[in-house]
Amino acid sequence: MTDLITLAEIVESGLCIGCGLCQSIAGEDAVEIVMTPEGRLRPLEKAPVDPASLALINKVCPGLVVTGPDPDELAEGHAFDEMWGPLRQTVLGHAGDPVIRFQAAAGGGLTGLASFLLESGRVERVLHVTADPDQPMRSRATISTTPEQVLRASGSRYGPTAPLVEFLSLLEDGKPFAFVGKPCDVDAIRALEMEDPRVASLCRYKLSLVCGGASELGKSQDLLAGLGVEEPEVTLFRYRGYGNPGKTRIEVRDGRAWEFSYQEMWEDEGTWRLQFRCKICPDPIGELTDIAVLDCWPGGGPTGEDAGFNAFITRTAAGDELFQAAVAAGAIVVDGPVSARMLDDYQPHQVRKKRALAWRLQGMREAGVLTPAFERLRLDTFAYGADDPRAAGNLDGIKQRIASGRTRENPVRREGD
Template identity: 40%
Template sequence: MIDARTGKKEMATPQTLKDVTRIVEDGLCIGCGLCASLSGGKLDMKISPLGYLRPYTKSELSHELVDLVYDVCPGLRQDTLPEHLIEPDTDIDPVWGPIRGMYSAHAGDETTRIKAASGGVLSGLSKFLLETGKVNYILHMRTADTDATHGIAHVSRTVADVDVGSGSIYGPGAPLDTFLKHLDAGEPFAFIGKPCDVSAVRNYATRDPRVDQLVKYILTPVCGGIVPPAMMDKFLQNKGFTRESLTKFKYRGDGCPGDVEYTDTKGRSGSAIMYEPYGGIQESDWQLPFRCKICPDGPGEGADIAAGDQWVDDVPDWEFAKIDKGTNAVLVRTKAGEQLWKDAAAAGYINIEQTITPRFYDTCQHHHVVKKMYTRARWNGLAEAGALEPRSNGLRLDAYFEKNSNEVNRAQTEGTIARLPGGRETL
């Protein structure tokens, strides 16, 4: 098979080893739902024994469908921006990827800024796109009806709809489980999803020209990973709650970062510091799903614009957080994103505080620096253990691998081999 983006021949996976279930079993599924959308009802997204959303086979899959899934699945393929979207004057940073501008900024509307995650930039951009008619709607996420810790695909056609879906959701969610229906509808829209969801959209764009025609803008939060369902259950149990009894669960917002807040059917409520569901306040305490640990693209290189937290040393100043209204660090990557950014700022939907540099952002999101450095060695561990190994184009993983010492790379490889059994899933 020839890669449409690079023109190079890909390594073939034997057909006998190709099935969608194996992606899940090898710990690589991210639960985006794209495969279910493409399957014509043959795959259904359901909760797995470990609490994640995973594709379950309802009827036999054709070889053509399985090949398509293997080609576009973001668990198996993570790239930087497609080459045709990278302008000659775009800077390519070794950590953060294509950059046409980096800024500290927040939503121009004060209520949006405070309510949404960080500084409300993605919500502000969404409202601008809708109110200026640049898109008909935004496809993003909101809290699920069946589980308040989960997300569900959400369509926003008004600014009020955007507010319903504003704020971070660090639980399982499948924003792309109806993606094909959106393309079939033929309306121009914008997509907001995690960087891995963005990879799925960009991957599928190589197979279906309607993606580039209809998905006018792709936006993403800089992502550190979701909360493992087992950690969420442990957190709630320690607080005397269960996920089944929840009527509300807010991961953050109403300030930066704002507290975790939850309410149950008995009217009881509680709150906690943002990172407690992950296992602790410090980065060293965080527990992440296996696939998040080996992800090199938390910065969302495939998006037109990415917006993340701006906290030196990765965590908030908890004293300042009591009064912090929120500020995003923003990475503008494409020409379309650059024009959107300028227009939204000129119209007052975005308030730009200052320009920033990649090396400053290294200090704010250092764990992404580390992931870029070690991903190739970690993926080598997958291959050595006999698991599927993801493919990548343009994320500069080999360059970092070659800069690391042999000892460091080997330690990362062996660490992945040791962690893999805990990341495997059985449906």
């Protein structure tokens, strides 16, 4: 039997993204997702994880394994793009409800779809994340049962999130639900689906945003430090929304408030504090989702505020059917078609990352560090050619990062301990 990889090895190798699925599998007595002093959500082992749970975690942890869509399962006649994967419908649109459209991160596509899932009775619950009411700069998993709750959880949470901490309890409850989250969360759910038949029957829809990477909490802490504000004073920390992209807005108890534009927040990549797993993410575009929903600013970034739009990519028969029903019910409004090359223009960073990834992984293997098994995502065929200077740049860059110790993480400690 192959040796199992421990949670400590996954974390200390920099491969954990903090999704929370290992806590859900091993149980909170053994594993608890905690905020570390470095501002990352990571699994703290409070008691030894039993071998059966660890074996399952080894098969589903998105830090160790991601397997792309099965080519045989892709229905004939639907488009497949080397960069973007399965593309059934790709359209521009937005939520039909103007309040959702305004308050949500972009066009309210995900909130519109999730609300429709509840209103139409297709599911009873939606698992996603929201601002922690007690610590609004942080996020926590939440289960919405009404469209109002879904709307309250709309918007992008750019810091650490662990949406899957209660995933197995939802399976045990036995009621149909939908999941909305990041692509890596859906990748973990899809891997679990291969091991546990309840996932396919109960987690009926898996929707995701398209993701440029999740920051450590330090990104938000830096912002507060610049304002001279302590975290306990914060009553609102909204990253975007109330417009597209809307402002990052911070409110504190004494009534003061600050706003920052999207450009002020994200123009300087040096301030992002991205987690290492995001730098080697094989599927930031949600190839395993039923519907992936993304920003659609030509050139890759906003030049001002707009009324709120999304691009939608339906990837499965279930996603296709849901999308059509949501449009028919007015929950989603379609503005026009989108081609794969327009998606490239909306998301140039995703194209660069996909082309770089095989070289980054090669660098990890050459450096002899624990390297995940990312399969069926066309990383080799889509990679920069060996004679392209960007190939060597990515290969050498990751090896230097490894040699300098910047990909390693400390053993997990709880913030404040």
